[in-house]
Amino acid sequence: MHVDDTGIRLAPGFSGSGDVLFDGRRVWSFSVDRASSEAPTVAWPKRMKRLLDGRVEVRIVAGAKEIYAGEHQFGTSTERLRLVDPQGTPIIVDKWGLFQRPFEARDPSVVHAMTDRAAEILRVMREDCGVEGWIAFGTLLGAARSGRAIGHDSDIDLCFLSTASTPAAMSADLWRIARALRRAGMRVTHASASFITVRFRGPDGAAAGIDIYITFFLDGLFYETATVRAPVPREALLPLREIEFEGRMLPAPADPAKLLEVSYGPNWKVPDPSFQHQPGPEVVDRFHGWFGSLMHGRRDWRHFNATAATSDAAPSDFAEWVCGQITPDTAVIEVGPGGGADLRRYAADGRQVLGLDYALPAALVRAAERMPSARVDPLNLYDRRDVLVRGARMSRRLGDRVLVAHRVLETLEPDGLEAFWLLASMGLRRGGRAYVGGVTRHRAAGHEWSQRHGAGRVYPFSPAAAEEQVRAAGGRVVERSGFEAAERARRGGPPAEWRMVVEWPERGSAAGEERA
Template sequence: MTNNHLKIDPAVAAERASIDILINGHRVWSVDLLSEPLPKDGVKEWPAALAPFLDGHAEVMVVDSATGEELAGQSVRLGTSQSAIAVVDHQGRWLAVNKWGRMGKSFAGAEEGLRDRLLDHLDDLVVFCESRNLRPFVVGGTLLGAVREGKILGHDDDADLAYLSRHTHPSDLALENFQIERELEARGIEVVRHSTAHLQLTFRTSSGKVDGYVDLFTAFFRDDGTINQPFHVRGPMPEASMVPFSTVTLEGRPYPAPAVPEDWLVVNYDENWRTPLPGYKLHTPQATQRRFRNWFGSYNFQRDFWEEHYESGVATLPSDAHDVRGAEYLAAHVTGGSRVVDLGCGAGSNAAWLATHGFDVTAVDYSPNALSLTCNRLGANDADVSLLRLNLNDFRQYAELLHQLADEPRPTHVLASHLLERMGHLGRYNVLRAFRHVARLGGTVVAVIDTVPAPDVSFRDPSTWHLEVSPFKNELASFGLSLIRPRLLTATPRDHQRRTLLCEIALSPGSVKGSAQ
């Protein structure tokens, strides 16, 4: 075993469907051997998300996922630390690699009360859906746990509910879902929209930390005889396998389920759903991904990354999180005391700087952890800033922001420091529309952008991304915007490495009305 990989004797894993890797007695990773058999040499690389934790000493064990039978074990010392390896979050809760390849909490490592609390929330949501004639039924790991074990699965991390919509057109399905979101929020529930067919209800402890999630999916049949349930389920299934609903029992509680739960489980997983495979990964066909992503959107692109990025506090953040040169530039070029919206405020360094220099600041981000850090920073600086949790990938939320800006009697200025290069292109288009709106109302827009990727650039880490100047200028032009007074920053080694650009973005001459984009 090394920091990069572990080697498992293939004979030990032979004829096993799934193995769990335990570190100091806690499951941290499961390998689905049905989908991905061990290589002949038995060498498996540690998942990228787990590797950073592997520093210290540990008892590592390999056990059969289904029976718990111990197959192999070894005392190891990895890295330089003298401490015992603990794969835990900042609250000391054990984590395991989840189906997305990220480190996540699971019921197995949680305190007992969590299952009951989450099921209470699930019960409330079933009642809510039934009262609105939405035909709810349990799905995903929740249905699997109920059918296979009558219990919540230890490796699961949330509860899954769907409602069977009577609509079939994506627009109608979305409109119905918007209304559901409003009603849930009116009840004080924190809702994260993943798409117009997938809501995530977040429940927090009294200290504000996430306690658990319940996913609410939209299911619908199409004329082609397929059951659809974004983001993954799409396949042939007779309606008779769905309705009238059956009842399954989970931890002693009854829940509505598809008429033939086994049929749904085959469509969602595969014929092996009866075999415990904690490391099972959903492989959604490209055609299904494209269909659902375009029909229903993808509103939380990289939000999980930023939530983790800002979870550990300001001290561990890289230098760009403390950079206030965008704020300094804006302050030097607009009237003192103006209103400024800091789009993608992150840890809040620019917002705090502007507020302490007399500006009326609104800090916007879609990451609650980022807003929480900003709030702490403001307290430390004795600064007053309006915090706005707003997802710029969501056209409706962005429209709400435009509406607020239009109501302002004086021009609002916008700062977007390291935002544009870290978004997907569809979300960036929303931001550029907001820029155009601000510019039309007489405001100034300032942006800070990395124009060269980081040496260790990866899809997983948006802070390593960049935006090339020439294609970006073309993008701006299609919105009737131009990049003006660009200058490369040169004060730090990072500036040189990333060729960081500070610029203004303004309406192109002769295109006051902008393009039709």
């Protein structure tokens, strides 16, 4: 066997799962489906790879057998390698290749607090919405095995059964639950039209989350997110029963074993941290068509923003330029504040500042709470409902205001770009300006930048082509710079910064009437 900075080269004939431990702590699990006469190679997950810099003892365990042990130097750092989040909480890479904070590495008070919050969510669903929910997936798995949370798990999963007859009506059920939870003071994030997450701060100061999923029956099959489509009898689900989880009795399906078997297979009683759901396209494609996705790189950008929020980054030249164009009485709405360096600059002169982002880092949320004239709210440009509601609220706001966005447009897919200009047109139709800037890179350079910084995708954005969208949204570009350099960058030239100022004349003004 061999371990290096690219991955793990296993012995010929290896198959099954393995756990990777750094200095005695499990950080990742992998699996090899089929044995081969050739030595299989398992690459480090991309999110993990960018943190591999330092010395650490690597152990690889397959079942009860240690198959590798040795000190390894990753990268160039002479420090001990520690996989932790910005708050210092140990993290692992889960079966999806995502960073998680496992229960086994956190204080026991965390899972107890999450269990209490799950019970409160179930109460709100039942009393305010008339919906009965139950614990599901890894949470149900832990309850059925031992009555406790699984050590390598990191959240609590809940489900409810929708009896609606169409995906749109099912989604309406979920939105109704989300509104009730917000009224109860909870912070809710939509991942898709079939999946929401309640986020809060754990007792250890790190983030915690509880996921809520739609389930339903269709044509004799039971659907449980985009991972399960199976002939499950209703009697296996209803009526709900109670099961012990972390010292509390919580609702569960009538036959937990049946639900766990369709989710995890007949060997569900055997722990396997590397287990991955592998649904076929007949499940995944249906679910995506019915319920879509509101994630669009959100996890990568949340990680990128969390890192930026804990750095001492200075405000950008773009923010200084904007501040030179506006007065201290001008309210600023920033789309995509990222780590918050520019948001702090806008608020430094006492301006009222609102930061809107679909990947708000917890550090920025806490920082905004300490700023008297600034606040941050979630906004997902891929959720048209979210955009329309926010645009309507902005349109009712009186007084001088501007919309700013720096290094945002090049990160958006076409529907996100369309939504951005829709938001701007709604929010600035009483009169106002949008200050927009970014960096254009060609496709290969954008991919390299994203990989190096652990960020989401960036696209070869053309500010010149965006003018058509501006006009369609009722605005006009009144100032521009860097457009020609941006076009050269798209064709393979060096990265180029660009800026534009877009104006929406107040309705009823001479400019507005002339264009009408």
